[in-house]
Amino acid sequence: MPLNIDFVTPFVKSTVDFMTTMAQVEVKAGKPFAKTDITAMGEVTGIISMVGEKHTASLAISFTKSAIVAITNNMLGGTIKELEMDVIDTVGEVTNIVTGGAKKLLVLKGYKFGISLPSVILGKGHSVVHTTKAPVVVIPFSTDNGDFFIEICSMSLKKEKVN
Numbered sequence: 001m002p003l004n005i006d007f008v009t010p011f012v013k014s015t016v017d018f019m020t021t022m023a024q025v026e027v028k029a030g031k032p033f034a035k036t037d038i039t040a041m042g043e044v045t046g047i048i049s050m051v052g053e054k055h056t057a058s059l060a061i062s063f064t065k066s067a068i069v070a071i072t073n074n075m076l077g078g079t080i081k082e083l084e085m086d087v088i089d090t091v092g093e094v095t096n097i098v099t100g101g102a103k104k105l106l107v108l109k110g111y112k113f114g115i116s117l118p119s120v121i122l123g124k125g126h127s128v129v130h131t132t133k134a135p136v137v138v139i140p141f142s143t144d145n146g147d148f149f150i151e152i153c154s155m156s157l158k159k160e161k162v163n
Contacts, residue, residue: 006109007154008032011059012139014101015150018094019143023071030140038127041138041149044068044083045121046095049131050103050154052113057154058130059102061095067146083122092118098150 012029019027042062050057063071065083072090073080080086095118103115121128130136130153139150 004154007057007106007111008137008139008152010102010105010109011098011150011152013105014098015061015139015141017101018098019071019141022075022097023094024074025071025143025145027141027143030142032137032139035136035138035151038129040121040126040128041140042067042147043122043124044087044091045126045128046091046118047121047128047130048095048099048118049116050099050113051116051131052111055111055113055154055156056132057113057152058132059095059099059153060128060130060151061091061098061148062128062151063091063148064146067143067148070143070145088120088122091120095120 016027019025040062043065045060045062047058047060068087068091069080072087075090076086078086099115128151132153132155134153134155136151136153141148
């Protein structure tokens with residue numbers, strides 16, 4: 001599995017920073033692995049595209065119901081129990097903020113790209129289709145209230161010089 005650590009690490013850092021500060025949730029990142037199908041690993045997923053002249057990528061964050069309900073309640077101070085509109089809005093916001101935080105770090109590494117508005121998909125067993133045909137790397141995260149997963153799919157658009 002080709003894993004571009006320079007590209008993936010900012011997303012992990014941005015995810016951890018967001019969860020610990022804004023969502024007040026302690027998270028533990030697991031071992032990355034290659035995703036082999038398009039089935040979502042959670043019940044609700046936010047997905048966002050990133051496109052530049054030399055690089056294209058997408059990020060999906062897929063949450064188990066228990067994880068995203070707890071995150072939403074922490075952020076909004078509520079007592080939500082189901083996957084309702086506030087939860088769906090939270091998934092979109094989390095996806096946007098995590099991608100924005102990663103973009104800020106990636107610019108320092110020479111990456112330049114624009115980001116789309118996030119889309120949110122809901123339902124057990126839904127599909128997550130990334131914008132490129134490149135391999136998808138999954139980083140699992142665990143919390144006291146359940147798991148979530150970030151999926152990163154990235155591809156260089158510039159032709160590599162072959163020796």
